Amino acid sequence: MTILKGKSAIVTGGAQGIGHGVAKHLLERGMQVAVADIDETAGGECVADYRDLGDIRFFKTDVTQEDEVAACVQETVAAFGGLHALVNNAGIAGPFNGPVEDLALADWRRLIDTNLTGYFLFAKHAVPHLRRAGGAIVNIASTRALQSEPHTEAYAAAKGGIVALTHALAVSLGDKIRVNCISPGWIAVEEWQKKEKRTGPDLRPEDHAQHPAGRVGRPEDIAKMVAYLISDDAGFVTGQNFVVDGGMTRKMIYVE
Numbered sequence: 001m002t003i004l005k006g007k008s009a010i011v012t013g014g015a016q017g018i019g020h021g022v023a024k025h026l027l028e029r030g031m032q033v034a035v036a037d038i039d040e041t042a043g044g045e046c047v048a049d050y051r052d053l054g055d056i057r058f059f060k061t062d063v064t065q066e067d068e069v070a071a072c073v074q075e076t077v078a079a080f081g082g083l084h085a086l087v088n089n090a091g092i093a094g095p096f097n098g099p100v101e102d103l104a105l106a107d108w109r110r111l112i113d114t115n116l117t118g119y120f121l122f123a124k125h126a127v128p129h130l131r132r133a134g135g136a137i138v139n140i141a142s143t144r145a146l147q148s149e150p151h152t153e154a155y156a157a158a159k160g161g162i163v164a165l166t167h168a169l170a171v172s173l174g175d176k177i178r179v180n181c182i183s184p185g186w187i188a189v190e191e192w193q194k195k196e197k198r199t200g201p202d203l204r205p206e207d208h209a210q211h212p213a214g215r216v217g218r219p220e221d222i223a224k225m226v227a228y229l230i231s232d233d234a235g236f237v238t239g240q241n242f243v244v245d246g247g248m249t250r251k252m253i254y255v256e
Contacts, residue, residue: 005030007133008080010073012122013041013065016197017189018140021219022087026131027053029227035123036061036069037090042194055080063090065120066223067127073125083129085230087149088162089140093155094130101152102215108112108154116159123169123179130177136230137179139166140222143245145183159183164239170239178238185245187217192248228246 011025013019023033023046024158037043039082039242043058050056057079059072077083092114096107130137144152145159166181167247173179188201208215228234243249245249 003014004227005034007084007230008032008034008076008082009085009087010034010036010083010122010126010137011087011089012036012061012118014085014087015039015046015058015249016193017212018184018187018192018219018222019089020046020192021231022089022191022223023056023219024050024053025227026085026087026225027139030054031085033057034072034079035216036063038062038156039194041196051239055125063121066121069118069121070125073122073129077129082133083124084088084133085137086126086130086135086137086186087140087226087230088137089139090118090124091115091158096154097151099151103153107224112158112161115155116161119162119165122133127173135177136234137169137177138226138229139179139181140179141166141183141241143183143185143243143249145241146243147248150240154216166241167239176230179235180234180239182222182225183241183243183245184213184222185217185243185248187219187222189219192219210248210251211245212218212251215246217244217246 009031011019011023014023015037024036026033035058039058040060047056047058061068061072139162141162143157145163148156170179190199190201
């Protein structure tokens with residue numbers, strides 16, 4: 001059984017979606033959790049929902065701003081007395097979804113800065129503390145690093161960059177810090193949003209059926225993999241990308 005009790009983690013983008021599920025699961029495993037998110041309303045709700053589970057803190061953080069990232073890491077270490085794990089999860093999917101010739105450079109940069117540069121910045125500032133703890137980093141990418149739909153160039157480039165950043169960090173940080181990546185597939189996050197946006201998942205039988213595992217994913221599917229990868233049970237695992245998608249990327253599709 002993975003043992004995480006008494007350890008501390010930062011979860012970026014932890015106030016909603018997959019990150020919210022990860023934060024809850026790590027708290028349930030006995031960890032202290034810092035939620036780094038730009039959305040103050042969602043962050044406040046997350047802390048209110050889970051404070052009975054353990055020590056959870058919210059730090060308003062724009063992951064594209066190095067001073068805010070550095071402050072979040074320092075405040076987390078001060079609050080918890082150290083740092084054992086970094087879960088890089090913060091990201092955006094839009095707003096652009098059109099032909100590449102219409103993709104504004106500002107939109108490209110905004111998406112790359114949030115989805116990729118933010119991961120670098122948190123790693124940069126967390127590494128000294130993780131090294132002292134013999135800790136671990138888990139980066140959340142996407143199956144879009146491996147396959148695409150039309151008009152998703154910036155998003156796919158960022159997610160592919162996360163996979164490459166993962167193995168580069170794993171080699172650079174050697175035996176002191178393990179670094180791995182998870183590429184989720186279709187994860188239903190409607191119930192894991194802030195209250196004003198929260199809905200039940202509107203899923204059809206055919207949505208579940210197109211997954212070899214028989215269902216659409218849930219945030220806890222990713223959270224359990226995160227817990228394993230930051231635990232000592234994964235002590236011989238680093239530099240890897242784990243696709244957690246119910247088998248969807250392995251299924252051949254024919255147009256009939």
